[in-house]
Amino acid sequence: MVKVRDSVAFMRGAAVVVAAWLICSGLIAVAQTKNSCLDCHSNLPEPLGVSVETYGQNIHAQKGLTCAACHGGDANNDDPEKAMSRAAGWKGKIERKQVPELCASCHADAELMKKYNPSLRVDQFQQYKTSVHGMKWAKGDTKVAVCTDCHGVHDLRAPSDPRSNVHPTNIATTCSHCHADAEYMKPYGIKTDQFANYQQSVHHEAMMVRGDLSAPTCTTCHGNHGATPPGVANVTKVCANCHVFQAQLFDTSPHKDTFAAMGFPGCVTCHSNHAIQHPTDEMIGIGPKAVCVKCHTEGDAGATQAEAMHNQLTALAAAIAASDELLRRAERQGMEVSQPKLQATQARDALLKARVTVHAFNDSELKPDTDAGLAVTRQTHAAGEKAMEEWRFRRVGLGLSVVAIAIALVGLGLYIRNLEQK
Amino acid sequence: MASPVTSVRAWLDERFPLDDLKALAQKKKVPVHRYSYWYFLGGMTLFLFGVQVLTGALLLMYYRPGADEAFESVQFIMTQVQFGWLVRSVHSWSANLLVFMAFAHLFSVLFLRSYRKPRELTWVSGILLLFLMLGFGFSGYLLPWNTLSYFATKVGTEIPAQIPVIGRPVLLFLRGGEDITGSTLTRLYGFHVAILPAVATLLIGLHLALIQWFGMSVPPGVEKQWLARPAEKKEIRFFPNFVLRELMAWYVALGMLGALAALFPWSLGVKADPFASAPAGIKPEWYFLSMFQTLKLIPAKLLGMDGEMLGILAFGVIGAAALLLPFLDREKPFNTRRWISGLACVFLGYMAVMTVYGWVAK
Numbered sequence: 001m002v003k004v005r006d007s008v009a010f011m012r013g014a015a016v017v018v019a020a021w022l023i024c025s026g027l028i029a030v031a032q033t034k035n036s037c038l039d040c041h042s043n044l045p046e047p048l049g050v051s052v053e054t055y056g057q058n059i060h061a062q063k064g065l066t067c068a069a070c071h072g073g074d075a076n077n078d079d080p081e082k083a084m085s086r087a088a089g090w091k092g093k094i095e096r097k098q099v100p101e102l103c104a105s106c107h108a109d110a111e112l113m114k115k116y117n118p119s120l121r122v123d124q125f126q127q128y129k130t131s132v133h134g135m136k137w138a139k140g141d142t143k144v145a146v147c148t149d150c151h152g153v154h155d156l157r158a159p160s161d162p163r164s165n166v167h168p169t170n171i172a173t174t175c176s177h178c179h180a181d182a183e184y185m186k187p188y189g190i191k192t193d194q195f196a197n198y199q200q201s202v203h204h205e206a207m208m209v210r211g212d213l214s215a216p217t218c219t220t221c222h223g224n225h226g227a228t229p230p231g232v233a234n235v236t237k238v239c240a241n242c243h244v245f246q247a248q249l250f251d252t253s254p255h256k257d258t259f260a261a262m263g264f265p266g267c268v269t270c271h272s273n274h275a276i277q278h279p280t281d282e283m284i285g286i287g288p289k290a291v292c293v294k295c296h297t298e299g300d301a302g303a304t305q306a307e308a309m310h311n312q313l314t315a316l317a318a319a320i321a322a323s324d325e326l327l328r329r330a331e332r333q334g335m336e337v338s339q340p341k342l343q344a345t346q347a348r349d350a351l352l353k354a355r356v357t358v359h360a361f362n363d364s365e366l367k368p369d370t371d372a373g374l375a376v377t378r379q380t381h382a383a384g385e386k387a388m389e390e391w392r393f394r395r396v397g398l399g400l401s402v403v404a405i406a407i408a409l410v411g412l413g414l415y416i417r418n419l420e421q422k
Numbered sequence: 423m424a425s426p427v428t429s430v431r432a433w434l435d436e437r438f439p440l441d442d443l444k445a446l447a448q449k450k451k452v453p454v455h456r457y458s459y460w461y462f463l464g465g466m467t468l469f470l471f472g473v474q475v476l477t478g479a480l481l482l483m484y485y486r487p488g489a490d491e492a493f494e495s496v497q498f499i500m501t502q503v504q505f506g507w508l509v510r511s512v513h514s515w516s517a518n519l520l521v522f523m524a525f526a527h528l529f530s531v532l533f534l535r536s537y538r539k540p541r542e543l544t545w546v547s548g549i550l551l552l553f554l555m556l557g558f559g560f561s562g563y564l565l566p567w568n569t570l571s572y573f574a575t576k577v578g579t580e581i582p583a584q585i586p587v588i589g590r591p592v593l594l595f596l597r598g599g600e601d602i603t604g605s606t607l608t609r610l611y612g613f614h615v616a617i618l619p620a621v622a623t624l625l626i627g628l629h630l631a632l633i634q635w636f637g638m639s640v641p642p643g644v645e646k647q648w649l650a651r652p653a654e655k656k657e658i659r660f661f662p663n664f665v666l667r668e669l670m671a672w673y674v675a676l677g678m679l680g681a682l683a684a685l686f687p688w689s690l691g692v693k694a695d696p697f698a699s700a701p702a703g704i705k706p707e708w709y710f711l712s713m714f715q716t717l718k719l720i721p722a723k724l725l726g727m728d729g730e731m732l733g734i735l736a737f738g739v740i741g742a743a744a745l746l747l748p749f750l751d752r753e754k755p756f757n758t759r760r761w762i763s764g765l766a767c768v769f770l771g772y773m774a775v776m777t778v779y780g781w782v783a784k
Contacts, residue, residue, distance in 0.1 A: 336501050336687070
C-alpha cells in the first residue's frame with residue numbers, strides 16, 4: 001500500500017517538473033533575440049559575408065544587438081525580402097561619411113549607453129569633431145579615419161580585449177595602417193616615418209617588450225578620438241602627464257623661456273618625439289653624443305654647466321658600478337653581503353634622482369643628490385673591501401688549520417705506532 | 423710527600439670510580455679484520471653530533487626565534503659576530519655530513535649483519551636516532567626564516583597532512599596553526615633545541631651503553647673463519663688504540679668541516695615573505711629529496727587510492743620494516759636473510775637515483 005502511494009507521488013512530481021521545463025524552454029525561445037541576417041550572410045563571400053564566429057566576438061553582438069542596429073531592417077524576419085525592405089527601415093551598406101554619426105546615434109546618447117556600460121564616455125563624437133580627422137571629415141574628406149577604421153566593423157571588440165585594434169599594444173599598428181602608407185598620406189603632406197621611429201623608441205620597448213600597458217603609444221600623446229598633433233607650446237604638458245618632476249624642473253630652468261622664445265618644442269628638442277631613446281649620461285655635457293652642443297659651444301656658461309653635470313653623473317655611476325662589482329665578487333666567494341647590497345639601492349636611487357634633477361640645468365642643484373649617492377657608495381665599497389679582506393683571512397685561517405690538523409694526525413700516527421711496537 | 427697531581431688523583435679516586443672506568447675501557451677489545459674500518463662510521467656520527475651540540479649552543483647565544491627577528495639574527499651572526507660565519511657554516515655542513523654518516527653507518531651495519539642477536543635493541547635505538555636526526559634536519563631548516571626554508575617547510579608539512587584521519591591534526595600540530603607563521607618557527611625551534619636533544623641524549627646513551635655492553639659485532643664470515651682458525655683472531659684495545667685511531671678520523675672530519683665552511687660558507691638566502699609566491703623548482707634538503715621526488719612522480723590515483731597517500735603509506739612501511747629489521751631476519755618459516763641484503767641494495771640504489779633525479783629535475 002505504501003509502495004503504491006509512493007509511486008503516485010513520484011509520477012505527480014515528475015509531471016510537474018516536465019511541465020515546468022516545457023514552459024520555461026518556450027519562454028526562453030520567445031525571449032531570445034533572433035538575427036536572421038547571419039543565416040544568409042554567414043554563407044556569403046567577402047565583402048558581404050560575416051561568419052558566425054566573427055560576429056560572435058563582436059562586443060555589440062555580445063550585448064544583444066543584431067545587424068539591424070546599424071544596418072536597419074528586421075532581423076527577426078526569415079524572409080530576406082521583408083527583412084531587407086525599406087519599409088522595415090533597412091539602410092543597406094553604410095557609407096564611410098555616415099559612420100561617425102551612425103555610431104554617435106548610440107554612443108553620444110548618455111541615457112542609452114547607461115544601459116550597456118554606465119562608465120563609458122559619450123563625448124567621442126564631440127571630440128572627433130575637434131580632431132584633425134573629424135575636421136577633414138566635416139569638410140567631406142572620406143579618406144580620413146572614421147570610427148570603424150580604428151575599431152573595426154563586424155569584429156569590433158572592447159578596447160580591453162588584447163585582440164582589439166585599439167588595445168594599447170595594437171594602437172600603433174592600427175595608426176600605422178594609414179600613417180605609414182606614403183602613398184595614402186601623400187595628399188596630406190605629412191611624414192610617414194612615425195611608426196618606424198616609434199618602434200625604435202624606449203616607449204615601444206616598454207609597451208611591447210616589458211608588457212607595460214601604461215607606456216605611451218600614439219593616442220597617449222596625440223589623443224584618440226580628438227587626435228591632433230601637440231603644438232610646440234603643448235609638448236612639455238603632454239610629456240608632463242607621465243614625467244611630472246622633469247617637467248616641473250624644466251619649468252624652473254632657464255631653458256623654458258629660451259626655448260619658447262626660439263620656438264623649440266620643449267622636451268622634443270633634446271629627446272626627439274617618436275624615436276625617443278633611453279636617455280644616457282652621454283646626452284648631457286660636451287661630448288660627441290651630447291645634445292647640449294647643438295646650441296652651446298665649449299667654454300660658454302651653458303656648456304660649462306653641462307660638463308659639470310655630466311661629470312657628477314658619470315662619477316656617481318662609476319662609483320656604483322665599482323661598488324656593485326666588488327660586492328658581486330665577494331658574494332661569488334660566498335661572503336654574506338646582502339646588507340651592503342641593499343644599501344647600494346640608495347645610491348642607485350640617488351643617481352636616478354640626479355638624472356631627473358638634470359632637467360633644472362643647474363649643477364648646484366644636482367650636487368646634493370650625487371653627493372648623497374657617493375657617500376653611500378663609499379660605505380658599500382668599504383663593506384665590499386671588508387668582505388674580501390675577511391675572505392682572504394678565512395683562506396689563511398683554513399691553510400693554518402689544515403697544517404695544524406696534519407701535524408696532529410702525523411703525531412697521532414707516530415704515537416700509535418710507538419704504542420703498538422712496545 | 424706526594425705531588426699535587428697525585429693528591430688530586432687520590433682525592434678523586436675516593437669519590438669517583440675513575441680507575442674502574444679506565445679498567446672497563448681498557449678491558450674492551452675491538453676486533454681487527456678486513457671490515458674493521460666500517461667501525462669508524464658510528465664514532466664519526468657521534469663526533470658530528472658533538473659538533474652540532476657545540477655549534478648549536480654557540481648559535482643559541484645570538485639566535486632569536488620569531489618571524490621578525492630570526493633572519494636578521496642569523497644575518498647578524500654571519501656578518502657581525504666574531505667567527506659567527508664559521509660557527510653557522512660548520513653547524514649547517516656538519517648537519518648534512520651527520521645525516522650522510524648516519525645513513526652510511528646504518529647500511530654498513532645492515533650489510534655486515536651486525537644487528538643480529540643479541541644486538542637487536544642496538545639496531546632499534548640506532549634507527550630511532552636516524553629518525554631523530556632527520557627530525558633535527560627538518561626542524562632546523564626553517565630557523566633561518568629564508569624563502570627556501572619557508573616554502574620547503576610549507577611543502578614538507580603538507581605531506582603528512584595527506585594521512586587519513588590524523589593528517590590534519592598532524593599538520594596543525596607541526597605548524598601551530600593553518601599556515602607557516604612565527605608560531606611554526608617557535609614550535610620547530612622548541613623541538614630543535616629542547617625536545618629532540620633531550621630524546622637524542624637518552625637514545626645515544628642507550629645506544630652507546632648497548633655497544634659497550636655487547637662489544638663490536640664481528641661479521642658472520644669472519645666469525646666463522648675465526649672459529650675454524652682461532653689463531654687468526656686479532657683484536658686491539660678499545661682504549662687507547664682504537665680511540666686514538668678514531669681521534670685521527672675525527673681530525674680529518676674537523677678539517678673537512680673547516681674547509682667546507684671556509685670555501686663554501688652556507689648561504690643565508692633571502693628573507694621569507696609569506697605573501698610572495700613560492701619560487702620555481704623549490705626542493706627540500708638532499709636527504710628528503712628521494713622521498714619528495716617519489717611523491718612527485720607517483721600518479722594522482724593508484725590502485726584506486728590517492729597516489730600521494732599511498733606513497734606516504736609506503737614510506738611508513740619502509741620505516742617500520744627498517745625499525746624491525748632484526749626481527750624480520752630469520753630462517754624459519756621462510757629464509758628472509760638472503761633477501762634483506764638484496765632489498766637493501768635495491769633500496770639504496772633507488773634512493774641514490776631518486777636523489778640525483780630530484781636534484782637535476784626542474
